[in-house]
Amino acid sequence: MTDDLPTPVPTPTRRRRRGGTVALAATVVVVAGVVVAVTVGFGGARGATPAASSPSATATVTRQTLNDTETFGGTLGYGETSTLNSQLAGTVTWLPEPGTVVRRNQRLFDVDDDPVILLTGSLPAYRPMSIGTKGLDVKQLEENLKALGYSGFVVDRTFTAGTAAAVKAWQEDHGIQPTGRVDLGRVVFSPGAVRVEAVSAALGQTLTVGQAVLELTGTTRVVTLSLDVADQRLAKKGSAVTVELPDGTRLKGQVVAVTTQIEPAENPDDEDKTTLAVTVSLTDAAAGKDLDVATVEVEFTAAQHRDVLTVPVAALVALASGGYGVEVVDGSGSDYVAVTTGLFADGRVEISGDGIAEGAKVGVPR
Template sequence: MNERGVDPSAPAGEGTVPRRGRQRRARHAAVVLVVMAAGSALAFALLDSGGRGEDGGQAGELPPRTAPVTRGTLNDAQREDGELGYGSTAGAVSRVAGTLTAVPSAGAEVTRGRALFTVDDRPVTLMYGSMPAYRALKAGTEGKDVEQLEKNLDALGYGGFTVDREYTTGTAAAVGQWQEDLGLTETGVVDLGRVVFADGAVRVDGVSAAKGEQTAPGQEVLTYTGTTKVVSVDLDPGDQRLAEEDAAVGVVLPDGREVGGVIDKVSTVIEEGDGPDEQAQTKIRLVVKLKGAKAVKAAAAFDLGAVGVDFTAGEREGVLTVPVAALLTLAEGGFGVEVVEGSTSRYVPVTTGLFADGRVEITGDGITEGLKVGMPK
């Protein structure tokens, strides 16, 4: 099997005949179905049931029509629906009990060192990092979360420590200075619940609890997204070939303008069915970043909206191609075409390559540009 999921192994020569012959006076049918799945194209040729004896590869009566072998570029391109927005949402929960004394409004942006919300008039501060806060940090603590905290303190202008995985007395002194600037008690200890880590600056997507409400550990206060416009696309598993990180794509904005993008993240998600009788569906979720200042500026004109995303999974330049319908299955396996020369025709084995736009790349002995191949009605 080749990389397209098709068996290309067909003996060279012209003595090959289709698995089942065709008797056009009785009935002629040739149907080719192309199935695109997991990055490959599977082609199946179904021939009519009319039979005839093997005749050394000679096809007999000529096909009803022909098509030329052409040379050109094949693009495995596909357009999918996408959603312009700010990407996936995450929830910010309170890890302390008390009264919410300040909550941002939906659409507000919060950056490093700023309060995401306040409990009992004490800020819960946003800092950047991929590891969520899960414990108190104090002198003697070691780990990745310590290094993450120290990177933020350094970025905020606090010093006197080395950015590493160890919480030293120098770190504690910097934390004390940070606490003083926030109006907190200078303990040198970062209590659990005083910091929320996110990948970067956040945009408040929605508020789950209002100012003045009581909050408890584990209660969601708000949801947030990133602050950069991105495009989200959900693909079926059969389109896995399109989901390659860093691959370039085209984005068609709601007003029809086309801008560039690049696939930034690829993940697999399970979507629950809408009703009790509907099964969950597996989707491949892509996050596409807009490419270049021009694209970002163009997208800024829209808050949310449906967009088109153009993928190119494969490209073959200067290859010989025929319509997919010209392919025939051969008795010993593989594919062939019926070459028509004047008043005669013969079957020639071919190796298939890329399938795209109703055509297929082929190679084989004697297959050249301009050659005529048989086609069904």
């Protein structure tokens, strides 16, 4: 080994982390072995340290956008499930099939041969409504009646005789005894359509109030995954991601929700486990429609440097004076030039320095 050559820097390797984490596309450069001193004083100017011999291979200094990405495992499906409990007592006389999508004014299940109807709204049904009832739940009911074409009332917070008449017409259309009042449990409010993930009750079963009937999800396909709190910098609401399906298809996506989840420790002496539940929507809503549930890869961008000069990481050499350099090659020979490194990603590194220009050739060990 001569004592006037810099030491090549080994190429970083991708690594996998357990618990759903897949790969790190960028790693910190670790110099293995002994750094050999350069005998010529190094000031950063080209030609200060001529190479002992021509390199065995070269690479081109390229201008590009460099992305530092991290990839995690996730699940493509319809998101988290919620349990629909009956607020009516009676016998189950009809149930939907798993996978059924239920929209506004459609039945979710039947009790005593009368349907439980889905209506649109964010406020859950929590009481019966009849003439004289006042509140946001009344307004929510009236908004639905109006949207469904019923009239003769004012959409406000008061259940009037006009509201009761509209309710009677609505009940008749559904084959329900037209009482003009809405019993607790006859309607279920949801912000949008729902999908039946699973059926918890059985046909002919006698229900008690509060008993589970259906497991519901949303109707939009999303990707869900869990991240360590240490990775929260990646999961910002609105940030763009790339989702890779099992067949290798890559789709654009966006983080739409990030919530903190705390799992109590089984042992009182241990700390609770805190994780981040991340939901990603697909830009192409129809993508992966043939997949009911699938394991996918979600690629997050930790950092992005645009319009920078890059070389293969293998082109870096460690200088005796500290820092890194590259061997710049031209028709007359080659010289070591000091560089400042930036982002490392995908086997390349961002560099800058005197004499470093796009299109220049640098030495790379074979």
